Amino acid sequence: MAAAAASRAVLVSRPVTFVTGNAKKLEEVKSILGQSIPFQSLKLDLPELQGEPEEISKEKARLAAVQGLPGIHHLLCFFSFLFIVLVFLNDFIFVKLLAGPYIKWFLQKIGHEGFNNLLMAYEDKSAYALCAFSFALGPDVEPVTFLGKTPGKIVPARGPNDFGWDPIFQPDGYDQTYAEMPKEEKNKISHRSRALDMVKSHFAEAGYNFSTSN
Numbered sequence: 001m002a003a004a005a006a007s008r009a010v011l012v013s014r015p016v017t018f019v020t021g022n023a024k025k026l027e028e029v030k031s032i033l034g035q036s037i038p039f040q041s042l043k044l045d046l047p048e049l050q051g052e053p054e055e056i057s058k059e060k061a062r063l064a065a066v067q068g069l070p071g072i073h074h075l076l077c078f079f080s081f082l083f084i085v086l087v088f089l090n091d092f093i094f095v096k097l098l099a100g101p102y103i104k105w106f107l108q109k110i111g112h113e114g115f116n117n118l119l120m121a122y123e124d125k126s127a128y129a130l131c132a133f134s135f136a137l138g139p140d141v142e143p144v145t146f147l148g149k150t151p152g153k154i155v156p157a158r159g160p161n162d163f164g165w166d167p168i169f170q171p172d173g174y175d176q177t178y179a180e181m182p183k184e185e186k187n188k189i190s191h192r193s194r195a196l197d198m199v200k201s202h203f204a205e206a207g208y209n210f211s212t213s214n
């Protein structure tokens, strides 16, 4: 077994690069990953195209890799959204009603209160938080995407207001919003930690063996 794992091991001499300009995301990723995957962060203003989350994230990773950053061959593009999903029980159709990849702009324009007001007409405030990571090993390699999802609902804002939509998202099975929860608690069940669990498994299965100097 050990020999099989050893023969599969891929020696990686540079840390993975997380492409994000969001300090709060970075903080959570650092705390979730700990020492498990060596990484550095890089703020790169790349376009986020329209489409499904997986495609937006994949394309961003592809762009980052193609951009040919000097000395950086391992890119992990990080991306996260909140979808509002309304369930119309009569016809069993899931309707993605709002926001999705555009949550950032929604929040900037209408804020937490506006968001709640928009949903006033609907009894069902179901939502899910979705995190998409895409990992591109290089410019010629198709990125792999990992999606982490946490179901919950939209509520009037509660808790500290220092990270996006945390105050209006209450995960299923909890009385607190993401913002009210202690950080460690959020990091245990969050969309981000679920996606990162998949990233970690992928790295372990691929046999990446980091030997980085920093």
Ligand SMILES: O=c1[nH]c(=O)c2ncn([C@@H]3O[C@H](COP(=O)(O)OP(=O)(O)OP(=O)(O)O)[C@@H](O)[C@H]3O)c2[nH]1
Binding pocket: 019, 020, 021, 022, 025, 048, 078, 079, 080, 081, 082, 103, 104, 107, 163, 164, 165, 166, 167, 178, 192
């Ligand atoms: O309350 C929150 N809890 C979270 O767990 C979370 N994760 C992301 N966000 C916000 O959702 C939008 C996504 O947009 P986004 O993914 O394009 O982020 P960004 O543009 O800030 O950074 P990046 O694209 O450089 O990585 C931005 O407003 C983020 O602040 C969160 N808000």
Ligand SMILES: [Mg+2]
Binding pocket: 048
């Ligand atoms: Mg962004």
